[in-house]
Amino acid sequence: xxxxxxxxxxxxxxxxxxxxxxxxxxEDMTEATxxxxxxxxxxxxxxxxxxxxxxxxxxxxxxxxxxxTGSVGVQPARAATNIKMSFIQWQPHTVPAAWSKGIExxxxxxxxxxxxxxxxxxxxxxxxxxxxxxxxxxxxAIFLQPIDSVALAPSIAxxxxxxxxxITLNIDATEAHAAHVEMNHYFGAMDIxxxxxxxxxxxxxxxxxxxxxxxxxxxxxTNGFVDGLKQHHPDIKIVADQVADWDRKKAQDVxxxxxxxxxxxxxxxxxxxxxALGAVDVAKEKGLVGKLVIFGNDGETDALESIAAGDLTGxxxxxxxxxxxxxxxxxxxxxxxxxxxxxxxxQGHLLMPYVIATKDTVGQIQPSQRW
Amino acid sequence: MxxxxxxxxxxxxxxxxxxxxxxxxxxxxxxxxxxxxxxENLIGIVRQMTLVGIMAVCTTFVIMTGGVDLSVGPVLAxxxxxxxxxxxxxxxxxxxxxxxxxxxxxxGVVNGAIVAFLQLPPIIVTLATLSMVRGAALxxxxxxxxxxxxxxxxxxxxxxxxxxxxxxxxLFVAVTLAMIFVQRRTPLGLLVAAIGDNERAxxxxxxxxxxxxxxxxxxxxLGAALAGIVQSSQVHTAAATYGPFGTELDVIAAVxxxxxxxAGGSGSVARTVVGLLFLGVVxxxxxxxxxxxxxxxxxxxxxIVVALGLGELK
Numbered sequence: 246x247x248x249x250x251x252x253x254x255x256x257x258x259x260x261x262x263x264x265x266x267x268x269x270x271x272e273d274m275t276e277a278t279x280x281x282x283x284x285x286x287x288x289x290x291x292x293x294x295x296x297x298x299x300x301x302x303x304x305x306x307x308x309x310x311x312x313x314t315g316s317v318g319v320q321p322a323r324a325a326t327n328i329k330m331s332f333i334q335w336q337p338h339t340v341p342a343a344w345s346k347g348i349e350x351x352x353x354x355x356x357x358x359x360x361x362x363x364x365x366x367x368x369x370x371x372x373x374x375x376x377x378x379x380x381x382x383x384x385x386a387i388f389l390q391p392i393d394s395v396a397l398a399p400s401i402a403x404x405x406x407x408x409x410x411x412i413t414l415n416i417d418a419t420e421a422h423a424a425h426v427e428m429n430h431y432f433g434a435m436d437i438x439x440x441x442x443x444x445x446x447x448x449x450x451x452x453x454x455x456x457x458x459x460x461x462x463x464x465x466x467t468n469g470f471v472d473g474l475k476q477h478h479p480d481i482k483i484v485a486d487q488v489a490d491w492d493r494k495k496a497q498d499v500x501x502x503x504x505x506x507x508x509x510x511x512x513x514x515x516x517x518x519x520x521a522l523g524a525v526d527v528a529k530e531k532g533l534v535g536k537l538v539i540f541g542n543d544g545e546t547d548a549l550e551s552i553a554a555g556d557l558t559g560x561x562x563x564x565x566x567x568x569x570x571x572x573x574x575x576x577x578x579x580x581x582x583x584x585x586x587x588x589x590x591x592q593g594h595l596l597m598p599y600v601i602a603t604k605d606t607v608g609q610i611q612p613s614q615r616w
Numbered sequence: 617m618x619x620x621x622x623x624x625x626x627x628x629x630x631x632x633x634x635x636x637x638x639x640x641x642x643x644x645x646x647x648x649x650x651x652x653x654x655x656e657n658l659i660g661i662v663r664q665m666t667l668v669g670i671m672a673v674c675t676t677f678v679i680m681t682g683g684v685d686l687s688v689g690p691v692l693a694x695x696x697x698x699x700x701x702x703x704x705x706x707x708x709x710x711x712x713x714x715x716x717x718x719x720x721x722x723x724g725v726v727n728g729a730i731v732a733f734l735q736l737p738p739i740i741v742t743l744a745t746l747s748m749v750r751g752a753a754l755x756x757x758x759x760x761x762x763x764x765x766x767x768x769x770x771x772x773x774x775x776x777x778x779x780x781x782x783x784x785x786x787l788f789v790a791v792t793l794a795m796i797f798v799q800r801r802t803p804l805g806l807l808v809a810a811i812g813d814n815e816r817a818x819x820x821x822x823x824x825x826x827x828x829x830x831x832x833x834x835x836x837x838l839g840a841a842l843a844g845i846v847q848s849s850q851v852h853t854a855a856a857t858y859g860p861f862g863t864e865l866d867v868i869a870a871v872x873x874x875x876x877x878x879a880g881g882s883g884s885v886a887r888t889v890v891g892l893l894f895l896g897v898v899x900x901x902x903x904x905x906x907x908x909x910x911x912x913x914x915x916x917x918x919x920i921v922v923a924l925g926l927g928e929l930k
Contacts, residue, residue, distance in 0.1 A: 336857060337754055337758065337759035337856065337857060338759050338857065339759055339760055339761060341759070342758070342759040342760070367860070367861060455909075457909070458909055458910070484906070485903075485906045486906065486908070487903050487906065487909075488909045488912075493851040493853065494667070494847055494850055494851050497850065497851075498660070498663070498664040499903055501660045501663075501664075502657065502660060502664075502900050502903040502904050503903065503904070503906075505651045505652075505654055505656060505657040505660065505904060506649055506651045506652075506904045506905075506906070519761075522851075523851070526775075526850075526851070526852070530775065545761070547761060547763055547853070
């Protein structure tokens with residue numbers, strides 16, 4: 246089967262070229278078995294676009310690309326129009342910057358895709374209006390790092406109705422969408438708990454420097470750690486679990502306070518690397534380097550350097566460039582395969598592979614993988 | 617023995633309601649967790665106050681005139697970034713500090729000039745600078761964390777110790793004493809209260825309203841820049857997103873909690889310090905008792921309302 250043109254409902258609205266393609270498909274069908282055809286037909290029927298209007302829009306969008314060869318120029322009038330994909334980030338930060346770099350690496354080689362990075366300015370309403378704009382512009386796919394899993398659900402639903410696949414990065418949304426690509430928060434945190442417990446000799450007291458509530462990755466990273474300790478090191482006790490707002494300075498203050506009440510503290514788990522590095526600052530100041538086992542989560546360059554220097558004990562490292570590339574690959578397959586958002590019965594999930602980086606393993610992480 | 621009526625004692629105590637509440641809270645926390653009263657924890661409390669403290673003390677005058685400075689967060693970030701880049705360019709420490717602080721001062725002066733000469737509402741003006749300065753910081757710093765390495769002199773500002781005390785505390789105390797001096801012993805202090813009380817009357821009395829406003833917004837910007845330098849020194853990093861949305865509210869909360877009227881007029885730098893101490897003691901105590909965050913948020917709010925309510929009892 247050569248052609249993958251699925252806009253069956255839009256047949257009467259489609260232009261001549263599309264009609265020709267459908268005819269070609271009909272001819273091709275004779276080659277396949279009837280059973281497969283029926284299955285495929287039913288499948289396609291299920292996937293078919295809901296309204297003629299959307300079908301028309303999609304035809305307009307993708308009409309310029311020969312999906313079989315991927316080349317541009319089937320219809321000269323539309324050849325100049327590339328399809329558009331955008332990434333709406335939370336706010337400028339190392340992680341979304343690295344995602345964007347990974348996404349761009351994949352998309353720019355496609356030639357027919359225009360990519361842009363948009364900034365949510367740390368405000369839900371900005372992300373909402375950006376999605377609105379992208380829907381109106383007829384984006385082919387939207388990458389999203391949602392600020393709020395619930396508040397952005399209606400926007401995602403709207404994009405879905407317009408046939409635009411939304412791919413979320415790291416933070417899931419309550420509205421099912423095309424796919425979600427995330428760092429392996431829960432299972433990674435379980436492995437952190439195991440490694441931290443091993444380094445502490447399986448006993449002692451641990452403090453958690455936590456993120457503020459209201460965001461799902463806080464729960465995943467904390468619950469994974471707590472469950473991991475229960476499973477691998479039941480003798481280790483969590484004596485403090487305090488919020489330090491993802492922030493290195495706050496982490497210093499909070500850990501200083503925790504240490505006053507718990508002078509025998511043996512380990513610290515920072516829910517992100519910034520907070521873990523704040524703990525390292527405190528350990529250095531109090532001469533506790535080597536005595537205090539400190540683990541972070543993320544794997545940013547500063548943390549990896551700190552591990553190599555012997556200050557930070559370890560962290561969960563994820564190649565976020567790769568995360569961006571995988572999201573971009575998924576989006577490209579969906580868009581050039583003309584798979585509309587309405588086709589998804591269930592949301593796809595992709596958990597990133599990770600490394601628990603410690604002094605022994607940190608050297609494996611290549612310079613080009615550091616972010 | 618003279619019998620003193622409860623009412624008379626109460627009237628005497630009212631101006632000191634907040635310090636008394638702090639005392640009560642300290643006693644309660646110390647009983648619940650004896651480690652709370654250890655000297656190292658008390659030093660820790662003051663140290664945790666320094667960033668917001670420097671900004672709050674420096675912005676007290678602005679609030680006393682009935683104004684507000686919302687731009688402190690981005691100014692903090694920008695000062696850290698500018699210091700980082702001047703350091704990278706190989707400049708000596710005095711120039712690094714002068715550039716960072718000068719930038720904060722300049723932004724503050726611009727704020728003050730717009731408020732004074734164009735007569736625009738301070739909340740709008742500083743909201744606009746908040747946005748512009750954050751944008752400039754992002755252009756300057758991008759999304760990255762800029763690591764400050766091998767700069768012992770710069771690192772000393774935030775992490776060094778002098779006479780057994782963290783240097784950041786000494787800096788905070790020095791700034792506070794300087795501001796108290798300005799308020800009590802210079803004409804500027806009087807003028808600030810006069811403007812807040814009745815700007816028109818102060819103007820008709822022949823005072824230089826515009827110059828005063830430019831000065832106090834300048835001081836506020838300077839304070840934010842100093843806080844930014846201390847923070848970058850403490851976390852060995854400079855980033856454009858430091859001083860996130862909400863920083864300005866922490867600062868205003870400390871000033872207003874101390875008893876400075878948000879409408880202008882009454883207030884003092886010393887009271888701001890009391891407000892800071894109150895917030896610092898409460899949040900440190902919650903951390904040391906390992907109170908879960910949800911309970912913490914509720915308890916903090918309740919304590920603030922009770923403390924302010926007691927202060928209003930006549």
